[in-house]
Amino acid sequence: MKLHPVVSLLVQRVALGLLLLLAVSVLIFAGTQLLPGDVAQAILGQSATPQALANLREQLGLNDPAYVRYFRWLGGVVQGDLGTALTNGQDIATAMGGRLWNTMFLAFWAAVIAVPLAITLGLIAVRYQGRWPDKLISAVTLSTISLPEFVVGYIAMFLLAVKFRVFTSVSTVYDGMSFADRMSAIALPVIVLVLVVLAHMMRMTRAAILNVMQSAYIETAELKGVRPFTIIARHALPNAIAPIVNVVMLNLAYLVVGVVVVEVVFVYPGMGQYLVDHVAKRDIPVVQACGVVFAAVYIGLNMLADVVSILSNPRLRHPK
Amino acid sequence: MRRIPLSALVGMTVTGAFFLAAILAPVIAPYGMAEIAGDVWEPMSSKFWLGTDAIGRDLLTRMIYGGRTTIWIATLATILSFSVGSILGFTAAVMGGWVDQFLSRMNDLIMAIPSLIFALVVLTVMPVTTTTLILVMGLLDSTRVFRLSRAVAVDITVMDYVEAARLRGEGWGWIIFREILPNALSPLVAELGLRFIFAVLFISTLSFLGLGVQPPLADWGGIVKENKEGLVYGIPAALVPAVAIAALAISVNLVADWVLNRTTSLKGGRG
Numbered sequence: 001m002k003l004h005p006v007v008s009l010l011v012q013r014v015a016l017g018l019l020l021l022l023a024v025s026v027l028i029f030a031g032t033q034l035l036p037g038d039v040a041q042a043i044l045g046q047s048a049t050p051q052a053l054a055n056l057r058e059q060l061g062l063n064d065p066a067y068v069r070y071f072r073w074l075g076g077v078v079q080g081d082l083g084t085a086l087t088n089g090q091d092i093a094t095a096m097g098g099r100l101w102n103t104m105f106l107a108f109w110a111a112v113i114a115v116p117l118a119i120t121l122g123l124i125a126v127r128y129q130g131r132w133p134d135k136l137i138s139a140v141t142l143s144t145i146s147l148p149e150f151v152v153g154y155i156a157m158f159l160l161a162v163k164f165r166v167f168t169s170v171s172t173v174y175d176g177m178s179f180a181d182r183m184s185a186i187a188l189p190v191i192v193l194v195l196v197v198l199a200h201m202m203r204m205t206r207a208a209i210l211n212v213m214q215s216a217y218i219e220t221a222e223l224k225g226v227r228p229f230t231i232i233a234r235h236a237l238p239n240a241i242a243p244i245v246n247v248v249m250l251n252l253a254y255l256v257v258g259v260v261v262v263e264v265v266f267v268y269p270g271m272g273q274y275l276v277d278h279v280a281k282r283d284i285p286v287v288q289a290c291g292v293v294f295a296a297v298y299i300g301l302n303m304l305a306d307v308v309s310i311l312s313n314p315r316l317r318h319p320k
Numbered sequence: 321m322r323r324i325p326l327s328a329l330v331g332m333t334v335t336g337a338f339f340l341a342a343i344l345a346p347v348i349a350p351y352g353m354a355e356i357a358g359d360v361w362e363p364m365s366s367k368f369w370l371g372t373d374a375i376g377r378d379l380l381t382r383m384i385y386g387g388r389t390t391i392w393i394a395t396l397a398t399i400l401s402f403s404v405g406s407i408l409g410f411t412a413a414v415m416g417g418w419v420d421q422f423l424s425r426m427n428d429l430i431m432a433i434p435s436l437i438f439a440l441v442v443l444t445v446m447p448v449t450t451t452t453l454i455l456v457m458g459l460l461d462s463t464r465v466f467r468l469s470r471a472v473a474v475d476i477t478v479m480d481y482v483e484a485a486r487l488r489g490e491g492w493g494w495i496i497f498r499e500i501l502p503n504a505l506s507p508l509v510a511e512l513g514l515r516f517i518f519a520v521l522f523i524s525t526l527s528f529l530g531l532g533v534q535p536p537l538a539d540w541g542g543i544v545k546e547n548k549e550g551l552v553y554g555i556p557a558a559l560v561p562a563v564a565i566a567a568l569a570i571s572v573n574l575v576a577d578w579v580l581n582r583t584t585s586l587k588g589g590r591g
Contacts (some may be wrong), residue, residue, distance in 0.1 A: 023429050031441050131368045144568035148521040150544065151562040158551050158559060257434040261525055276529050279440045286333075287444045294437045 006316050010307055017303035021296055025077070028291045029070050032284050073288070082289040085278070092289045096274065100293065103263070103270035106186055107255050115248055120200050122205030122244075123232055126213065149258050153192045153265035160188060189266045196258045197251040200240035204250075208243035212236045218237035242309035249305030253298045260294075324578070331574030338568050342388040349385060351378040354536045372545055373557055383560060386538040391568075393454055393533070394519035400458030401515060405465025406508060410496045413473035420470075427466050435460045436525065443531050453532060457522055461515055468511055472504045479503075497543075506579065513576030517569045524565060540565055 064072075076083060103235035125134045144152065161167050165189045178247070212218065213236055221231045237244075260272030273288060278286040310316055324332075341348060346466070353582060356377055364371045370379040412420040446452045477500065485499050488520050520540075526532030527541030535542065540561035547558040 020429065020432050020558050024432050027429060027433065028438075028441055031438070032445050033585060098400055143566065143570070146517070146573065147562060148525050148528075148565065150525060150541075150543075151559075154544065154548065154551060154558055155562060158554075158556060162551060162554050182480070253434070257436050260436060260440075261529070264529060275437075275440060276531070279444045279529075279531055282444055284444055287441055291433070291441045295433045297433055298434055298437075 006310060009310050013306050013310065017299055021299050024295045024299065025074060025292055026070065028288055028295065029073060030066075031291075032288055033066055033069065052059060060216065063169065067257045077289070077292060079119050083285040085286050086281075086283045092286055095272065095286075096289065096293070099269060099271050099274050102268065103180075103259055103272065106189055106193070106263075106268065106270060107252070107259055109183075109186065110197070110255060111192045111252055112189065114194040114197050114201060114251075116221070117194070118201035118248075119205055119244065121198075121202045122209060123229075123237070125202070125206045126209045126232055126236075127229055137202065141202055144195050144199045149192065149196050149243055149261040150265050152195055153189070153262055156188055156192050156195075157265070160191070183199075186268070190261045192262050192265070193255060193258055196262075197255050200254065201247055201251045204247040205240075205244050208247065209236050211243070212240045215239070241312045245308045246305045249301045249308075253301040256294055257299075327574045328578035330453070331571040331578070334567060334571035335575060338387060338391065338564075338571075341384055342391040345384045345388040348421045349378075350579060351381040355381070370560055371555075373588040375546075379543075379557055379560060382538045382543055383540075383564060386543050387564060389533055389537055389539040390520055390523055390541070392518055393450060393457070393523050393539075396454045397457040397461065397519045397523070398512065400454060400511060401461035401465050401519075402508070402579070404459065405462035406501075406504075408462070409466040409469030409502070410473045410500050411492070412470050413477050414492060414495055414500065415479075423466070423472070427463050429464050430460070431467075435522070438528075439526065440523075442533065443526075448531060448534060450533070453523065453526065457519055461519065461522075465508075465511065465515065466489065469504060469508060471529040472507050473500050476500050476503050500538045510576045510580035513572045513579070515570050520565060520568060524561070 073083070080093055082096065084091055085095065121137055125137045128134045147155075167184065209232065213232075218231060218235055221235050225233075232300040259270065260275060262268070263270045263272035264276055271293065275287065275294070278290070331464055349529070350469070352378065356375060358370065370383065373379050373382055410422040423430030438460055442456050482495060482499050485495055490498075523532055523539065524544075527539050529547050530545065531543055533539040535546070543561045544558045547555070550557050551559075
């Protein structure tokens, strides 16, 4: 049976993504296990007794060769067993579950607001290219790019929570909270995340549409006397879908990283906070697990971007 | 040499001032780096131009020394990432074949993990020292430089003068340093600015998370961390580094933009 070329392309792309994820898991494992320096020493510090070090090595299975430890770990991860935390002996998968959901909730609302806003602003910037709306949008987005996420976070907190008291400065969420309360608690982190990804997304959308605007069919439409906004929305936008989807996915992937810092700023109980806490405690199993989860989301989004751009290409969908 | 536009001049002046302040920190700082000179969170006054920090140290002094640490680490990390990234990138482009395949796929693999996450994973097991930070940041960032320099060098390796050098029997070292490097310099210099800014943001973020520069050494991210509690009481000390980071980032960008525009016009829009 001969597969449709799009299907085989997609299968290839997904297989490549999975392979990449496997390689990344090796890299993350290697990063924590094979570095110069003894893991047991790193956990216990310089003043540890030789006996304590030996016990810990035994407990962690550090005396086995590295590849045995890797496959044991990978076997667990594939079955959803992420190991137990060194610091408190808790099951990582259980501890992570609720936090992962919190982080997804935060990232979801940031994306829901940022994506349409960025595309609309990108369209406006193209429509008024070189005039004041374009310049204003460019200037504002350039300045948000020049600031690290945590600084944007504290500026927002200072203005909106301390000076004007619109939102709370700390985003406490707990089970059984009403939806409205939860939304008001995450308002500030969502605003910050939106600001952080909006700039990149909007600038790249603008560039993608401007690229299409140089095509011959756009000139034809202009000569026919079609209104400028209609040209952009009807002729340029559909042809810029693939690059724009790519931009959106890249930025959602970036959101995954931004979330780490923003959660720490607003003391939000999510994955990022969990990761940073355990890096400071040198809790290697937790850091490995978080690293793999973050990398999986990142690779997954990039893969999705490729899949959408393959599907949105009519030349691939309807081959001659 | 054409006239330098105003924006680039402003950028150069501000960037220069930052570097000068970083170099001359012990001379121009009004107090000692860790000296407790006044009360906790004093407002701005003629004695303390920017006020004092969470334990009564002069904020201006902390900012100057902080800039020294931040700029120093970012500069070294950028130099490292450019040396490693561009040499490997040029090598991949010149050698081609399996060397190129191997280096490029390894590079893709490292880029598949977000830098911050990878850095956090590595810093879990490595001791957090200035050297480690520079190495981790520089090597992670070299993947971006690798991509750019490989892309630029691939265009150059097909030029006649490179072929002439090959036929002359020059070695790889000559081709990379004497033929490709001079012709690839302009886009790389523009990228240098962006990578430097990225390094400043990166080290600030790590320090803010408590995993970068360790106290009592001052750095901009650390100053935000030390003074963040004050924000709730309306004390803006934690926002002072924000202004510095933004000013440095924007002024370096202005210079980089100018360099980039200059190169694009030189090569007839190809960059």
